[in-house]
Amino acid sequence: MLVLAFVQHFFVSKLVIWHTAPDLMPLFIAFISVAIGQRTGLSFGFASGIIIGFLSGHIGMEALIGTFEGFVTGFFHVPEESHATSTRKRRKFYMASATALVTGYALRAFMSDPLSLPIYIRLPESIILGTLMSMIICVLAYHFGLKKLLRD
Amino acid sequence: MTSFFRFIAKHTAYLYFLLYCSLSIAIMQLERKETLDMIRERGLAINAAVAEQLSGLWSLFTLKQNNERLFLQNARLMSKLLQQGVALRDIEDKQSLVENRADEMSRFTIARVVDRRFSATDNMLIIDAGKNNGITKNMSVMTPDGLVGRIIEVSDNYAKVLPIINRNLKVSVVTDSTRTNGLLSWSNGNERIAHIEHVPVSGTLLVGEGVSTSDYSTFACRGIPVGTIERISKDKLFYNVDIRLGVDFSSLNQVMVCPAKPSQEKLKLMQSHDSPEKQE
Numbered sequence: 001m002l003v004l005a006f007v008q009h010f011f012v013s014k015l016v017i018w019h020t021a022p023d024l025m026p027l028f029i030a031f032i033s034v035a036i037g038q039r040t041g042l043s044f045g046f047a048s049g050i051i052i053g054f055l056s057g058h059i060g061m062e063a064l065i066g067t068f069e070g071f072v073t074g075f076f077h078v079p080e081e082s083h084a085t086s087t088r089k090r091r092k093f094y095m096a097s098a099t100a101l102v103t104g105y106a107l108r109a110f111m112s113d114p115l116s117l118p119i120y121i122r123l124p125e126s127i128i129l130g131t132l133m134s135m136i137i138c139v140l141a142y143h144f145g146l147k148k149l150l151r152d
Numbered sequence: 153m154t155s156f157f158r159f160i161a162k163h164t165a166y167l168y169f170l171l172y173c174s175l176s177i178a179i180m181q182l183e184r185k186e187t188l189d190m191i192r193e194r195g196l197a198i199n200a201a202v203a204e205q206l207s208g209l210w211s212l213f214t215l216k217q218n219n220e221r222l223f224l225q226n227a228r229l230m231s232k233l234l235q236q237g238v239a240l241r242d243i244e245d246k247q248s249l250v251e252n253r254a255d256e257m258s259r260f261t262i263a264r265v266v267d268r269r270f271s272a273t274d275n276m277l278i279i280d281a282g283k284n285n286g287i288t289k290n291m292s293v294m295t296p297d298g299l300v301g302r303i304i305e306v307s308d309n310y311a312k313v314l315p316i317i318n319r320n321l322k323v324s325v326v327t328d329s330t331r332t333n334g335l336l337s338w339s340n341g342n343e344r345i346a347h348i349e350h351v352p353v354s355g356t357l358l359v360g361e362g363v364s365t366s367d368y369s370t371f372a373c374r375g376i377p378v379g380t381i382e383r384i385s386k387d388k389l390f391y392n393v394d395i396r397l398g399v400d401f402s403s404l405n406q407v408m409v410c411p412a413k414p415s416q417e418k419l420k421l422m423q424s425h426d427s428p429e430k431q432e
Contacts, residue, residue, distance in 0.1 A: 009199070010206055038165040046172040054195035060180030067172040074165055 001044065004028055005051040015133075020126045022133040025052060026100035029066065030073040031146055034093050038074020045070025058112065065107045069100040089150050090142065097138045101131040261285050261409040263293075266310070274320065275343075277301065277313040279407055287311045292365075292372040292410045298398025299323065299365060299376045300407050311409075316378070317343050317401055324368035325378055330356040333366055334393065336378060343401045346379065348393040355391070357384050363395055370422075373410060 008024045015021050025048050033041025049066025053059030076096035078084045084092075105126045109119070142150075160167070183192065211218070263281035281287050283306050293300040293313050301315035314321050316338055323336040325348060332355040334348035351357065361381045365372040383394040 006202070010202060039168050042165060042168045042172060046176070049176070054191070055199045057192050057196050057199075058183075059192065059195075060176050060178075060183055063179060064173060064176035067169065067176055070172075071165070071169045 001028065001048055002051060005048060005055065009052060009055045017133065018125060018129055019122070020105075020129040020133070022137055023101065023104060023130060024134070024137065025049075025066065026069050026073075026104045027097050027134065027138050027141060029069045030076070030093060030096035030100045031150075033070060033073035034076050034078055034089070034096050035150060037077050038071070041074045041077075042067060042070035045073075061108075061111050065104050065111075068107060069104050072103050073097075073100045086147070086150070090147070093142065093146070093150060094135075094138065098131060098135060101134050102127055105130045259411045261287060261411070263287075263311075263407050263409055265404055265407060275315050275317045275401070277315055277404075277407075279311050279313055279409070280309065281409060282307050282309040282311050284308050285409075286411070287409055290371045292376065293407050294372075294376050294410055295399055295404070295407055297377070297400070299372060299378050300399055300401075300404065302371045303409065313407075315401065316346060316397065316399075322349075323372060323378070324366045324370075325363050326366035326374075327357060327381070328362035328364060330358060330361065332357055333368065336363070336395070344397055345382070346395050346397055348381075348395060349390070351391040351393055353386055353389060353391060357381060357391060357393060359384060376410070 004024055012024055013021045029041055029045045029048065032044045045066035045068070046063055047066070049063035050059060052066070053062030056062065073096040076092045076099070078089050078092050106123065109123045109126045183189070261281050263279035263285070265277055266280045267278035269276040277293075277300070279293070287303060287306050289303055289306055291303045293303060293315075299316060301313045301318070302321060303311050304314045305312035316323060316336060319337070319339050321338070324333065325336045326333050332351060334351040336346055337349055338346040348363065359381055363378045363381060365374055365376040365378060367374045377398050379395040379397040381393060382396045383392075385392045
């Protein structure tokens with residue numbers, strides 16, 4: 001989580017297109033929530049928010065966003081005893097990721113306005129563009145590693 | 153009571169959510185306080201340190217591009233510097249020429265051509281200014297159009313001038329734009345055409361280019377106009393250059409005698425023996 005937070009803050013956040021950069025943390029929280037459960041997802045969301053906030057300077061706001069992401073992704077948890085197929089797991093993971101991303105970008109757009117853009121511009125811009133960019137990474141991450149982890 | 157605990161156990165996620173939300177909001181509120189400010193500052197310091205290291209690492213990858221960019225910038229600045237240096241030198245040259253002229257203009261002696269010996273090869277002029285007017289041997293004679301000749305003999309009230317249209321007078325000259333040196337001479341009967349000798353074919357000359365006296369002259373101060381290049385032809389080693397003289401000798405009446413003379417120290421040094429003395 002620490003490594004991912006560093007990668008997100010120092011590398012991924014620099015890939016800015018139209019004031020928006022992809023976000024890896026919701027994907028990580030979504031994976032934890034889907035694989036382990038809502039409570040763990042919540043805890044990881046809160047912790048990852050604290051780390052990101054420690055680096056960016058907005059500890060409270062990032063912690064709250066992480067908590068919300070952990071909470072919403074928890075509804076897509078796939079219990080171990082459910083014997084779900086990999087397709088169902090994948091679908092749940094994608095849905096959890098998309099929900100976490102939309103929640104995260106929406107909250108961030110509401111709570112901070114570093115570029116002084118009007119809300120009707122920064123909200124759809126960050127949600128649509130940020131979610132699309134992050135979902136591409138999500139698909140790639142699923143196919144090159146998370147798929148195997150979710151199956152186990 | 154049991155059902156309450158069962159409800160709590162069933163919905164612990166909501167409790168966690170509320171707890172974390174409260175904590176986050178509390179942190180947001182406390183962010184203005186000193187303790188959290190300190191933590192935030194520490195975080196930003198770590199952030200800055202890591203970012204600095206990463207940018208240093210990134211600069212390694214862009215080192216080649218930066219190097220090339222700096223090299224080009226250096227070349228641009230160098231060419232600008234050279235251009236400005238040349239321009240500055242030209243300005244200084246012109247300024248010194250103007251200053252010399254302004255200084256010496258007041259000391260020019262105006263004289264009238266009172267006699268002339270016509271010849272196809274050895275022309276001679278007499279002017280009505282002599283020792284009493286401050287005229288001495290080896291002064292240069294000119295008009296606003298260009299160089300006339302050299303004073304070779306002086307009496308109390310008159311002076312004899314060896315004009316450039318005399319085969320015995322040779323003047324060191326330089327072209328105005330290409331700065332090619334040569335020796336002006338006159339040999340035939342045409343009063344308006346002279347030649348420049350000893351210009352190697354490696355030199356550069358332009359038709360229409362102005363020619364003036366050079367620093368090498370033993371009597372004329374530098375920069376006195378002489379004429380313009382009219383024709384250039386190549387020989388084996390040297391150019392054959394014809395120049396149209398600035399002064400029209402057929403209608404020459406008034407002349408100016410220039411008091412400035414080349415440094416005697418320079419001439420003395422030039423006339424000394426070239427070979428070093430033998431030392432035991």
